Amino acid sequence: MIKPPLPHNEAKRLKALRDLVILDTPPEERFDRISAFAAKEFNVPIALVSLVDHDRQWFKSSFGLEDVQETPRDISFCGHAVAMAKTLIVPDALADPRFADNPMVVGQPYVRFYAGALLRLPYGQVVGTLCIMDRRPRDFDKLDEAILNGLRDLVVEELFRREEAVS
Amino acid sequence: MSAGRPQVLLIEPDGLVRGTVASVCRELQLVRLQQATSIAQGEKWMQSNVDHGLLLSLAERDAALALLTRLRAGELRCEVDIPVAVMVASADAELVVRLKELDVRRLLLQPFRLRDVVHTLEQLWPMPEILVA
Numbered sequence: 006m007i008k009p010p011l012p013h014n015e016a017k018r019l020k021a022l023r024d025l026v027i028l029d030t031p032p033e034e035r036f037d038r039i040s041a042f043a044a045k046e047f048n049v050p051i052a053l054v055s056l057v058d059h060d061r062q063w064f065k066s067s068f069g070l071e072d073v074q075e076t077p078r079d080i081s082f083c084g085h086a087v088a089m090a091k092t093l094i095v096p097d098a099l100a101d102p103r104f105a106d107n108p109m110v111v112g113q114p115y116v117r118f119y120a121g122a123l124l125r126l127p128y129g130q131v132v133g134t135l136c137i138m139d140r141r142p143r144d145f146d147k148l149d150e151a152i153l154n155g156l157r158d159l160v161v162e163e164l165f166r167r168e169e170a171v172s
Numbered sequence: 173m174s175a176g177r178p179q180v181l182l183i184e185p186d187g188l189v190r191g192t193v194a195s196v197c198r199e200l201q202l203v204r205l206q207q208a209t210s211i212a213q214g215e216k217w218m219q220s221n222v223d224h225g226l227l228l229s230l231a232e233r234d235a236a237l238a239l240l241t242r243l244r245a246g247e248l249r250c251e252v253d254i255p256v257a258v259m260v261a262s263a264d265a266e267l268v269v270r271l272k273e274l275d276v277r278r279l280l281l282q283p284f285r286l287r288d289v290v291h292t293l294e295q296l297w298p299m300p301e302i303l304v305a
Binding site: 038039042045046147148149151152154155156158159162 | 187188191192193194195196199200283285286287290
């Protein structure tokens with residue numbers, strides 16, 4: 006397994022995440038609705054609004070992983086997406102050296118497919134992903150990516166709606 | 173239709189569907205999508221703008237059918253024969269007949285996937301070849 010590298014702007018990124026004042030807040034319907042919609046649209050068992058914190062990924066919404074609120078960052082797929090600064094698509098995790106022996110691949114929830122669209126705030130910082138996971142390998146075409154990005158845009162809007170309300 | 177991208181009005185109260193379809197159209201450079209959240213808002217738009225197509229939710233069923241009737245009667249600024257696609261939760265025989273009378277080209281029954289909506293947009297309002305090349 007290859008641990009996700011840190012982005013070059015990690016300190017600013019973490020500050021932007023903390024400024025959202027959203028970590029460890031209760032689930033909210035407006036985010037759960039988007040993750041449920043994504044799971045249905047792509048016919049996948051898992052869809053998450055994942056925020057990549059200093060040493061964990063914390064789920065603001067977790068469709069299909071309701072009993073899991075966070076996982077260590079160093080085993081997270083989303084950590085890789087945030088470091089790459091672009092949509093991460095893993096068609097088959099067992100065939101990808103970054104993830105082949107990842108505990109989330111060889112154990113629960115047995116992830117084989119992953120696609121994560123970046124939650125990029127308007128001032129440039131990437132705080133996490135809207136991601137979907139499947140327990141079987143699959144293809145993901147350009148239209149799938151555009152739809153995931155479209156749903157991701159709605160998550161970012163909601164993140165900012167909250168920030169505006171708090172500030 | 174002009175040489176530019178076709179302009180299509182989407183009347184859909186569900187912000188999740190509306191916002192995502194609009195975002196996909198922008199990213200893939202499909203139709204120029206105008207958005208309305210209600211029939212009243214959509215009709216106001218159509219009274220002063222010329223659209224090349226209409227993608228219409230039947231959430232407000234009676235108002236939506238009345239709008240379509242006015243469109244086909246030439247009471248709005250667009251051409252009377254523009255392609256129209258409809259999204260609806262369920263459709264009985266009476267509704268299907270009415271939609272045929274109103275020359276609705278495509279019926280999307282919920283729960284549909286956004287992928288189906290985008291394919292409908294691509295098929296009913298294809299890009300001019302000069303923009304595809």
